[in-house]
Amino acid sequence: MTIMIPFTLVLIAVGFAVACRLCFYFAAYALPLLCAVLAGRWAFDTGAGLFSALIVAIAAFAFAVVMSQLAAMAGRPLWVRIVIFGLTIIPAAAISYLFTTAILEGLVPSAIWRFIFTIIVTIAASTGAVRRLYPFHPAA
Template identity: 40%
Template sequence: MLVLNIVLLLVTIGFLCWLVFTLAVFALPLLVGVTAGLWAYETGTGPVGGFLVGTAAAWAVAIVGQLLFAFARPLWVRVIVAGLFAGPAAVAGYAATLGIARLAIPSETWQMAVAFIGALAVGITALFRMAGVTPPDPRTEMASEA
């Protein structure tokens, strides 16, 4: 029974890590969507209206952010957009990694160390996922063909 518990714990930790890395880019849209949905609910739209407003706001932030990152040519705009998406992802990664580390690591110091490493890894993953959206620059393609 003890071996089964250890195996299930490792499978659960692996699944949660995969989930955090997969959904890291969507931390900012989720934050905006929840905030907008709660605001709409508090102003009297009801639960369905709050859900619809939150969903629309989350989709709008996700689409606008990815389009800005993909088509903006100035580097400073892309850095700002990437930072806006990677910041909440790193915070979410820290919280998720700390929760997972508390399941497996007894020392509080090591829990924090692992949580900081997890935050860094999730933030970098969010940056790379945002960078994967960018189309190739036609000027560099033409230069490599010549």
């Protein structure tokens, strides 16, 4: 019976680690996913069927990812790259902030430590989103 308490704590830690990893992974695709959802909803609302709207959403997702990578590679001025990276960082930061706040609400009693941990995870997820979507290092 006493083995259940450490086993439960290990399972909670593993579940928390998996949830954070999924947040870190999916935060990179927040902006293309938003484009896909909006395009799919528009297609469905204008009379396309469910299957056609799904195809439009997948095409919009792929188009958003490819176009953002091409624009970041071809954008010679620094301000163009900063705008593109900003469009990637802002949704990733918002998603990771809300996700981390929701998880830490019941785990960390102190509001200041919860805020500090949330900011650390938000910065890590945002920089990870940029590194995942734009793995190259463009020459200046």
